[in-house]
Amino acid sequence: IDSSVLQDMDKFEASFKDIKDRFRLINRIGEGTFSTVYKAEDLLYEAYENDWDIEEKENAKWMTPPLKKRRTEGQEQDDYGRRRRRPRYVAIKKIYVTSSPARILNELELLNALKGCDSVCPLITAFRNTDQVVAVLPYFRHTDFRNYFRDMTVPDMQIYFRSLFTALAAVHAKGILHRDIKPTNFLYEPEKQRGVLVDFGLAEKEFTDSKPCLCTESSAERRRRVQSSIAAAMGPSSGYPRNDSRPSRRANRAGTRGFRAPEVLFKCTEQTTKIDIWSAGVILLTILSRRFPFFNSADDVEAMIEIATIFGVRRMKACAYLHGACFETSIPTIGQAGFSLEKIILWSTCRNDGGKAGGPEIPLTEEEKLAVSFLERCFDLDPRRRISAEEALQHPFLKVKGE
Ligand code: ADP
Ligand code: MG
16 A cells, blocks of 8 residues: 555544554545445454344434444354354545535535435445544445446346436436436446445435526417417527526536536536436447547536537527427538437447448447447436336346347
């Protein structure tokens, strides 16, 4: 281990009273935007094979550290002859003290609400010492996405996304949006073919604190509104107004560059769980195109240009109208119709001859076409028509055969 990491762990132990009594820090495993995560051994864990229900009860009393006996070294069985399990490893998430208390509470409360959900990382407990809050989670062994995504076959993708969409279905069923779906927040182990969703630091309950957005009106209402509006009658004016008196729009745009859904970019104020489906689609496009990161924009305007290049001006305009916005561009590389996802994937993987005569050299296989048909459902620009996690699990791409 790097000496600077050792120093950091020493500092953490020193700053956090009594933490050494319960945890043995092993390594630093993550340094995110909002936290540092350490791998540790839980020394107070009574690691017997049939004590899951005890653990469950402990979990229910989150924020209260369980009062358990320290594990004695070398003891293989307890007084009742129950066999010891392996030591329990945990991930200790040290949330940066600059995060607001409301935000930290939100993360812990949502994690607590999601307890027991399939493929979602459970919260074991949480502690606070002065301004420092730590969350304790079971440790999940996983492989860095960059080390396996290029080698994934379509069946591998099906297993990966079945796991991810199982987690999303559970989270969405509780009316929670994750808001930051991306490979580093889905800990996947290709060998075990299992993944867990982590990082609810940006998650929120659906429709909190929002003004209604136009995209939730019915299509009849929309037709009436658009027909009666002067802007629609005259068409969008060219250029940007010199003195723009329109009120500015504010919407939650939290998330990661390249994974934001179009409605987030258009500042829709009533964002739904469908924003997570879009982000999951970006992961699938990354794997199919063998390019990471696939979208590489510096800001929201660039992100819109990237999306528009694929989907075309026509569909972007329709999408903007859903949210009461306009989409205009004079960039020559953005065409009216855009490109099919199939084309994009063939180009990205250099499987057609640079668009020269003769068409694609190695066309998509039937199973790849199935993956693309699923991807198209994740990338519906209209969030209301976009596939839900529950529906996704029934899509031929994810549905387990024989079920
Ligand atoms: P942040 O909000 O800082 O992004 P995360 O919860 O995403 O925090 O954690 C950051 C990183 O720490 C993750 O990408 C992952 O590599 C590692 N990590 C987080 N939780 C666990 C866990 N339960 N088991 C193993 N590693 C974890
Ligand atoms: Mg994260």
